[in-house]
Amino acid sequence: MWMTLIQVAAGGAIGAGCRYLTGIAMLRVVGPGFPWATMLVNGLGSFLMGVFVVYAAERAATHLGPFVMIGLLGGFTTFSAFSLDAFSLYERGDMAAAAGYVLGSVVVSLLALFVGVMIGRGAFA
Structure with missing residues (x-):
């Protein structure tokens, strides 16, 4: 380990x-x-x-x-790990999961960044 x-x-x-x-x-x-x-x-x-x-x-x-x-x-x-995960889902033939993972990851990440910026601005401004 x-x-x-x-x-x-x-x-x-x-x-x-x-x-x-x-x-x-x-x-x-x-x-x-x-x-x-x-x-x-x-x-x-x-x-x-x-x-x-x-x-x-x-x-x-x-x-x-x-x-x-x-x-x-x-x-x-x-991003390389994200890409590998999405590709693995695609290769397994699970197109819906691959698309959901890509879309969900981007949306969640952007929303999390937005929330973090808003909180950060409120806390440190």
């Missing part, structure tokens, strides 16, 4: 650092305005999650999952 926790923590530190550096780089390249860095890390993280899932299954490397999937890609972007 402790070794797995250390793997997750190490991967998370690397992933978060990469996300931070990506944000700085994108800001320098395209400037402020649209959240290009977030879109980039979400897309790239989801792509890498897909590649790794296949690699781990084909090469018996699932032992690297905590470091790569939860730590590295989780620290880089949690």
